[in-house]
Amino acid sequence: MHLCKMQLLDGKKTAKAILNTVKIDVAQRAATGKKIPHLAAILVGTNGASQTYVNSKVKACNEIGFISTLIEYEEEVSEMKLLDKIQELNEDMSVDGILVQLPLPAHISERKVIEAIAASKDVDGFHPENIGRMIMGEAEAFIPATPYGIMLLLEHNNIPTKGKHAVVLGRSNIVGRPMSILLSNNTNPGNCTVTVCHSRTQNLNEICSQADIIVAAIGQPEFLKAEMVKEGAVVIDVGITRLEDASKKSGYRLVGDVDFEQVAPKCSFITPVPGGVGPMTIAALMKNTYKSCVNGD
Ligand SMILES: NC(=O)C1=CN([C@@H]2O[C@H](COP(=O)(O)OP(=O)(O)OC[C@H]3O[C@@H](n4cnc5c(N)ncnc54)[C@H](OP(=O)(O)O)[C@@H]3O)[C@@H](O)[C@H]2O)C=CC1
Numbered sequence: 001m002h003l004c005k006m007q008l009l010d011g012k013k014t015a016k017a018i019l020n021t022v023k024i025d026v027a028q029r030a031a032t033g034k035k036i037p038h039l040a041a042i043l044v045g046t047n048g049a050s051q052t053y054v055n056s057k058v059k060a061c062n063e064i065g066f067i068s069t070l071i072e073y074e075e076e077v078s079e080m081k082l083l084d085k086i087q088e089l090n091e092d093m094s095v096d097g098i099l100v101q102l103p104l105p106a107h108i109s110e111r112k113v114i115e116a117i118a119a120s121k122d123v124d125g126f127h128p129e130n131i132g133r134m135i136m137g138e139a140e141a142f143i144p145a146t147p148y149g150i151m152l153l154l155e156h157n158n159i160p161t162k163g164k165h166a167v168v169l170g171r172s173n174i175v176g177r178p179m180s181i182l183l184s185n186n187t188n189p190g191n192c193t194v195t196v197c198h199s200r201t202q203n204l205n206e207i208c209s210q211a212d213i214i215v216a217a218i219g220q221p222e223f224l225k226a227e228m229v230k231e232g233a234v235v236i237d238v239g240i241t242r243l244e245d246a247s248k249k250s251g252y253r254l255v256g257d258v259d260f261e262q263v264a265p266k267c268s269f270i271t272p273v274p275g276g277v278g279p280m281t282i283a284a285l286m287k288n289t290y291k292s293c294v295n296g297d
């Protein structure tokens with residue numbers, strides 16, 4: 001049997017290249033006296049992973065010359081207080097993008113919070129208006145950062161997608177579902193024939209093994225095994241689970257939804273965890289914030 005040469009899809013490197021072009025555009029705007037993009041991020045509580053992600057977003061802002069505001073609340077903050085803050089940021093002309101880090105504590109309605117954000121500042125692309133525009137393929141839509149980042153990764157690495165069978169594992173509103181829509185759109189990347197799988201899917205192994213492209217976004221560490229993957233497939237690993245590991249300084253290691261060691265030798269392309277989809281998510285968020293700023297010119 002012919003074993004293909006596996007290539008790593010380096011999200012860290014691709015994200016850097018994308019952020020660099022945004023940085024140049026921002027400097028250009030600054031030099032011509034135009035407004036500089038401003039992202040406001042809201043973090044509720046002290047969830048370790050959420051703190052890490054929000055910090056990386058703020059760091060990315062600083063690196064490319066965006067203004068960032070981080071607003072932190074204790075776990076017990078009332079829904080009303082959060083909604084009032086969002087209203088204030090909606091009305092603040094200096095703010096281009098508003099992001100509320102999910103998940104939120106159980107006493108706060110994620111739906112109410114997402115719908116309170118002005119669609120024109122919803123750089124996460126979670127507002128129903130943006131989801132609707134994305135489904136209709138409208139260019140004005142803010143596309144959710146993780147699936148958008150994956151599309152950018154495919155584009156920048158010239159991965160052929162037209163006519164391919166893509167299998168998306170997971171149907172969440174923030175990853176799986178928008179991913180399946182984008183891959184099926186009449187765009188490049190896109191034009192895939194898409195199968196969406198979830199926890200009730202039957203014959204999942206068989207469906208996966210027919211895929212040219214697999215996007216795994218289920219949050220089950222090392223779920224995708226070698227026998228589920230066709231020789232030469234493209235595998236995108238979205239999953240991030242923190243597993244305790246006393247040998248690490250941080251006390252944990254990050255594990256994706258793909259059994260990388262087993263699966264990688266069969267792939268034409270595969271993303272690592274970390275250094276794959278995560279950095280692309282941040283790059284996509286920065287692109288959305290830049291776009292929102294330009295929309296205000
Ligand atoms: N790298 C990045 O930038 C990001 C990474 N993530 C990571 O991606 C993963 C998924 O995130 P998210 O979409 O928010 O997760 P959710 O928990 O919201 O959704 C998980 C989805 O996977 C499905 N699922 C769960 N178990 C199985 C299974 N055994 N077989 C088939 N389907 C299954 C669920 O099915 P059902 O609908 O039936 O319950 C659901 O649709 C997580 O590990 C998360 O940390 C998330 C966002 C960004």
Ligand SMILES: Nc1nc(=O)c2c([nH]1)NC[C@@H]1CN(c3ccc(C(=O)N[C@@H](CCC(=O)O)C(=O)O)cc3)C=[N+]21
Pocket residue numbers: 052053056099100101102103124145146240254273274275276277278279281282
């Ligand atoms: N409103 C909202 N918007 C989001 O975009 C959002 C969210 N809520 N909630 C949680 C998920 C998760 N997410 C990640 C972002 C970056 C990395 C990332 O940079 N990961 C690094 C490793 C980071 C680490 O060390 O943990 C990597 O994969 O290389 C991961 C995950 C955004 N999300």
